[in-house]
Amino acid sequence: MTTKELKAEIRKMCEEKDAIILAHYYTIGDIQDIADFVGDSLALARKAAETDAKVMVMCGVHFMAETCKLLSPDKIVLCPDLAAGCSLADSCKAEDLKKFKDEHPGYQVISYVNTTAAVKALTDVVVTSGNAKKVVDQLPKDAKLIFGPDYNLGNYINEVTGRKMLLWNGGCHVHERFSVSKILELKKQYPDAVVMAHLECKAPVLAVAEVKGSTATMLNYAQQSDKKQFIVATEAGILHEMQRTCPDKEFIPVPPEISESGLECSCNECNYMKLNTLEKVYNCLKTMSPQIEVDPEIAKEAVKPINRMLELS
CATH class of the missing domain: 3.40.50.10800 (NadA-like)
Structure with missing residues (x-):
């Protein structure tokens, strides 16, 4: 066909x-x-x-x-x-999280949605990059919190909320590889372009971005902005919807970095997606x-933090 x-x-x-x-x-x-x-x-x-x-x-x-x-x-x-x-979900196994919880009694667990059902079953509330700050802001100021598995997102939320959450050391294999130097090179080529970066990117990348947020946040900004050029540091698939809804604007993906072998790696695309x-x-x-x-016993517990997220956001 x-x-x-x-x-x-x-x-x-x-x-x-x-x-x-x-x-x-x-x-x-x-x-x-x-x-x-x-x-x-x-x-x-x-x-x-x-x-x-x-x-x-x-x-x-x-x-x-x-x-x-x-x-x-x-x-x-x-x-x-x-x-x-998902490399991010793979970075946090349920048995490892359980052990970490046991080592930190009294802590609530906030899990990024990029996790397995088994991890969600050990979680108090789930978040996405689009609502993480909003959800965390609604939790008691003195709450002891574990945030995982995305370290970069957790670090950003700590920064903007003043929290001191314990962070799991996980990351997305796509967003971890974006390079500040590549973004600055593009900025020289397109001085009027707005730099947009996903919250799964490392702190130095977020530091040079003018728009930081989820894919939906970046898309909405592009649709509402009077700017005509955008440098985009997230998985390249989002450019399809950006271009479809904003045909008169130009979207420039941050290119692959050069690996130690001297070859370009497809770091702006998720092979799983x-x-x-x-x-x-x-x-x-x-x-x-x-x-x-999903195992019924796991499902029974895993749906609770998702519903709580939907209630809080």
């Missing part, structure tokens, strides 16, 4: 099976084009909680599909490729697999 035919067949099956396609901004453009809803982690979680569809196809990574299942346990949740993991393809979406709808399931 041609790409056009494949897209038409996918949409036809969605109608026949009462299915919706949810896609993260970091997936490829073709996936975003056929999705019923495209958003960041917070927006996708909200959509998963409120949809009436019988089937959800989560085009993102595995923890996002798990979150959909936790919020809508009676729905069928499909994940086009189970290998679509790019595992989502039209063919895999078609196949998962056709076969209704692979389906996401």
Whole structure:
């Protein structure tokens, strides 16, 4: 089938099976084009909680599909490729977090949404990059807090809230590699461009950014700003939606850094997100697999901090 035919067949099956396609901004453009809803982690979680569809196809990574299942346990949740993991989620194992909690009695755990259901089950409240400050600001000032697994996001929230949360030393393999020198080089080429950076980036990168926030924050800023050029330090998939909604503006991705071997690395793209393809979406709808399931005992605890997040944000 041609790409056009494949897209038409996918949409036809969605109608026949009462299915919706949810896609993260970091997936490829073709996936975003056929999705019923495209958003960041917070927006996708909200959509998963409120949809009436019988089937959800989560085009993102595995923890996002798990979150959909936790919020809508009676729905069928499909994940086009189970290998679509997350380096950030992998950096915090449930058994390691449990041990850390045991070593710090009296502490509440704030977990970034980029975590497994098992980690969420050990968590008091979940946050996203879009609502982390808002949620933390609502917790008691004297609360003892552990924040994980993203060190960079936690460090930023400590800075802007004055908290002294204990930070887990995890990170995203994409955002960890953005280079200040590359951004400054681009700024010389595009002196009028606004530098935007995701909160998963390291502190020096955030220090040179004029706009700091989630993918949704950056997208909204670009849509509302009268500026015409933007240097973007986050996963390059967001540029598809930026360009679609702002066709008269220019978006410049921060390029890959040079590795120790002298070769460029694709540090501005998430290889996990790019595992989502039209063919895999078609196949998962056709076969209704692979389906996401979460252990009932884990699910019972893991949904609580997600619901608390939705209440606080």
